Amino acid sequence: MNENHSGTKDCVVVGAGAAGLSAALTLGRARRGTMVIDAGRQSNLVAGGVAGLLGHDGRPPARYYAAGRAELLAYPSVELHSGEVTHGAREDDGTFVLTLGDGRRERARSLVLAPGTDYRHPQVPGLSERWGDAVFHCPFCHGWEVGDRPLGVLATGAVGVHGALNLRAWSDRITLLTNGVELTDGQREQLTAGRVGWDERPVSALDGPGTELRAAVFADGAELALGALLVKSTLYQRSSLARDLGASLCEPDEMLSVEAIKVDAMGRTGVPGLYAAGDAATSVPPSMAAAVASGYLAGAAAAVQLAAGY
Structure with a gap:
């Protein structure tokens, strides 16, 4: 795993839904020291099956996520941790510092936000x-x-x-x-x-x-x-992390009722080293298929940035 003497990870991925797992897989295969931190609150766990995701159509969401975590464990560059990130900050040198609910702190050169969203109906x-x-x-x-x-x-x-x-x-x-x-x-x-x-x-x-x-x-x-x-439900950010770290958010409106983190096509937020993917970063109706794709793109963009050394 690429990790310096101070314990700083190459990347921390917040959330282990479809987008977070996809981003971590991409980073892990790029040999980047990656930690996934997940609070276990994926929105679709109440559904009977995953819908419209090629190769997994109808599969119970819990089984899908378990299979994804098992795949990640094959890569020594990836760690999986249960917990909730309660606060984040970006230091002057660009390092991200995350505080967890149990008081633990993690440091990373880059960060992918994929915490999902809360549905309000x-x-x-x-x-x-x-x-x-x-x-x-x-x-x-x-x-x-x-x-x-x-x-x-x-x-x-x-x-x-x-x-x-x-x-x-x-x-x-x-x-x-x-x-x-x-x-x-x-x-x-x-x-x-x-x-x-x-x-x-x-x-x-x-x-x-x-x-x-x-x-x-x-x-x-x-x-x-x-x-x-x-x-009709409105989707809101599950945590304050995006705001804490300086990312911009879209305001929900009548047709696109999602409070989404603003990103470009590769999941870049505009804050150096900060990426977002999945439901938390889409202004259109969310789906598992779109989440997997956005996680891959955000993970790839983070890996490229890390390789460039900035």
């Missing part, structure tokens, strides 16, 4: 316990599994209309639930032309046996039969 009773199964955020990740059921979309404005129209690829029984927000005449015309129904009443709960979804219950007590529900 409407606080409707019955939603959280069905999240990742009958209630989902991405139709490309879950649409196939719920196809041909009566489907709902819980969202407002243009993003709700867009989501409902897009969901027609998986079912011809789509209802947009605006949760008390009125649609415009133009939006109603779009939905009518697309053969999509809508209901503007407030939603008071989701109901069904166990984690299954049977119906949306409205505030007036009426119900709408549903087999699954697409929910």
